[in-house]
Amino acid sequence: MxxxxxxxxxxxxxxxxxxxxxxxxxxxQVFDPECQRVSKHMVLxxxxxxAIHGCANEACxxxxxxxxxxxxxxxxISGPIVVAGNVAYWFEKKAQCQRxxx
Numbered sequence: 001m002x003x004x005x006x007x008x009x010x011x012x013x014x015x016x017x018x019x020x021x022x023x024x025x026x027x028x029q030v031f032d033p034e035c036q037r038v039s040k041h042m043v044l045x046x047x048x049x050x051a052i053h054g055c056a057n058e059a060c061x062x063x064x065x066x067x068x069x070x071x072x073x074x075x076x077i078s079g080p081i082v083v084a085g086n087v088a089y090w091f092e093k094k095a096q097c098q099r100x101x102x
Contacts, residue, residue: 022047022074025081035097042085044078 026045029038 023078040089042082
């Protein structure tokens with residue numbers, strides 16, 4: 001019983017820390033000295049959309065848990081997009097770099 005309460009409180013605390021943050025893919029550009037060109041790279045960027053303050057009742061707890069679920073879902077969806085984007089940018093870089101060399 002006490003073990004379940006502690007686990008529930010820890011889960012709620014973790015969700016509260018992550019509340020209303022979503023992760024979106026962002027493309028950055030960096031200069032690649034090896035190929036003498038600008039290369040693209042994708043990263044996950046954290047974006048805070050809202051903050052929940054002063055909640056104590058059941059509705060607020062449900063709202064916080066829902067925000068945690070949205071955060072987890074955004075990581076699960078955006079993560080593979082970033083990986084696939086970086087693979088595509090890597091192939092693009094390799095193709096253009098080979099053409100640039102004499």
